[in-house]
Amino acid sequence: MDNQQVSAALAEVGTLMELLGENPFKVNAYVNASRTISQLTDEISSHVNKGTLGEIAGIGATLQEKITSLVKTGKLEFLEELRAKVPPGLVKMLAIQGLGPKKVKALYDLLQIDSLEKLKIACNENKVADLKGFGAKTQQKILEGIEFLGSVAGRVRLDEASSVANTLLNLLKDMKEVIRIELCGSLRRRKETVKDIDVLVSSKNPAPIMEKFVTASGVIQVLGHGETKSSIFVEALVNGSRIKMQADLRVVKDEEFPFALAYFTGSKEHNVAMRSRAIEYGLKLNEYGLTGEKKNIACKTEEDIYKALDLPYIAPELREDTGEINAALKGTLPTLVESKQIQGVFHNHTTYSDGANTLEEMANKAKSLGLKYLGFGDHSQSLTVANGLSPERVKKQIAEIDELNSKMKGFRIFKGIECDILADGSLDYDDEVLALFDYVVGSVHTHFQMPREEMTQRIIKAMNHPAITMLGHLTGRLVLRRDGYAVNQEAVLQEAVKTKTLIEINAHPMRLDLDWIHCKRAKELGVKLVINPDAHSTEDLEYYEYGVSVARRGWLEKDEIFNTLTTNEVEAYLSDRRKAFTKKK
Known part of the structure; x- marks a missing residue:
């Protein structure tokens, strides 16, 4: 097992132990070990082989034994014993936002609920509301959570689907039988969630390709194995999560490839519109070709179609x-923004709050990605759960950034903060502290249950504070986990026109907030958007590319994205905003 597989196994042990009511200290030992191993820069197997597991912080004798077993055998008897004791339905119940192991255990102990179906029945019969620690509001949120899970069943986040798909793509692309290969479907259209993976190949000899596909590592079921199409159910470990997806492989003649690529990319509605267009020309368009009564039109690429x-x-x-x-x-088609046009990113977290890496590590990673500048946005003081910065720690971080800026050549670090928008719309620092930053990202992290109008006015009030530069993750949604809080996005976008507030496309694949539909509306209104990865580690910095995908789906061009500006242009813009704030202060 590699680091991520060992980390996932230990995390599962911790979850199952908590469901069984085990000692919290023991539970935390597994959870912390899982996190530590997931962030190791070297291989856990090398520590096992060298006998140096004990040198890793938090890895005691018991954990050393468990990790050694996982690395050497790929199995852990203790984990299997836990799985046998815990009904599988309890783990599924944990997918409901706000329903943690303690509450799930209480539901099981008090009402013998061991499945989502039984939980829904109990809620509808008002049994959950009567339990200590639950109540009517919690019961209603559980019902909403069950409904939400049903609405997203079978779908996977874009980043997770991309990881699985690229593994399959890399497996096949260098085979001598492959002429051309592409991903299709919603993955190619860069939708925020994906149901299954579509791989298209052109070849004169499909059999070896099909064989390699159905025997790939991670295949848990072969759904079909034909001459031109095969389907598998595949499992992969992505960032500690086990992802299971259906993947379909189609092999066509090379002359059919452009037509099949266009057809299987979709969307269905776009294909219908294209077929209608072909009919106007007396032609028939499908996955095999563009044909007419008098002649067939050969196309080497989609562009030719x-x-x-x-x-x-x-x-x-x-x-x-x-x-x-x-x-x-x-x-009037837009010239869509491209990843290579992004010059830098803001809203990034470090070890000063809840990030995994230091200021310098984050800056070096950003520079290695070819970015020209980086802005930090650690959490503000009231968000204690995320180690928010006190005014004293703000000054310490600013001093460290100044020192880094003096050392780094050809790269600029901007001083920012992700400042909580409090319940009444005020900001989490006074004006004296806010004046220390180059920019301020205003975000909502609390009181999600506010009525829509109240939440909207809360955000609009914050936007009218002259220190606010950009608005972070507007709706607070978590993709496939929870809906955003109720907010009038149109009113917020309209206000952004007046206040000249930058609206964030939060590029973290768990958020992708603003969504592409509201990106289109922002474009119509002339609101400038900024793509931020909301990075909590050096690896997360690369998430900005998912934000570019959202921007492209929202028809956005280079000039409509703030962080396509050069370093000097950003410096001038932020300086002007800061001067305007200090004058009003």
Whole structure:
């Protein structure tokens, strides 16, 4: 087992032990060990082989024994024993937002609830509300959580699906039988969630490709194994989570590849619009070709298909039948922003709050990615759960940033903060502290249950504070885990026009907030957006590319994204905002 697999196994042990009511200190030992191993820069197996596991903080004799077993055998008898004791339904219940191990254990002990189905029945019969520590509001939130889980069943986050898909792609792409290979479907259109993986290959000899696909590592079931299409159910470990997905492989002749690529990329609605366009030309368009009574039109690429129908190429991210055909006809398709145009990112966390890496480590990583600047946005003082910064610690961090800026050549670090928007719309620091920053990201982290109008006014009040530069994760949603809080996004965007507040596209794949639909609306209103990874580690810095995907789906161009500006342009902009604030202060 590698680091992530060992980490996932230990995390599962901790969860199962907590469900069984085991000693909290023992539970935390496994949870902490899981986190430590997931963040190791070297291989856990090397520590096992050298006998140096004990040198890792928090890894005592018992854990050393367990980890050694996992690394050497891929199994842990203790984990199997725990799985046998805990009904599988209890683990599934943990997927409901706000329902932790203690509450799940209480439901099991007091009402013998061991499945989502039984939990729903108990809630509908008002049995959960009567339990100590629950109540009517919690019962209602559980019902909403069950409904939410049902609505997203079978879907996987974009980053997780991409990891599984790229593993399959890399497995096949270098085979001598493969002529061309691409991912299709919602993955290629960069939707925020993905149901299954579609892989398309052109080849003259499909059999070896199909064989390698159905025998790939991680395949837990072969759903079909044919000459031109095979389907598998595959499991992979992604960032400590076990991801199970269906993956379909289609192999076509190379002359059919462009047509199949366009067809299986979708969306269904875009394909219908394209077929209608072909009919106007007396042609038939499908996954096999573009044909007519008098002649067939050969196309080597997707671009050729669009050209044959007198259309410019339409990028996959735009293919949702939301006006892209009409825009193509009018010559008004956007020149979409590209990842390489992002010059730097803001809203990043360090060990000063709840991040895993230091200021210097984050800065060096950003520079290695080719970025020209980096802004930090650790949590503010009231968010104690995330080790928010007191004014004294703010000054210490600023001093360290000044020192780093004096050492780093060709790279600029901006001083920022993710400042909590408090319940009444005020900010978490006084103006004297806020004046210390180059920029301020205002975010909501508490009181999610506010009525819609109250939440909207809370955010708008904060936006009108002259220290606020940008608004972080507008709705607070977590993809496939919880809906955002109730807020009038239109009113917030309208206010951003007046206050000139930058609106964040939070690029963390767990958030992707603003969504692409509201990105389009922001574009219409002329609101400037900023793509931020909300990074909590050096690896997370690369998440900004998921934000670029959201921006592209929202029809956004380079000039509509703040962090495509050069370092000097950003410095000038932030300096002007800061001067305006200090004058009003």
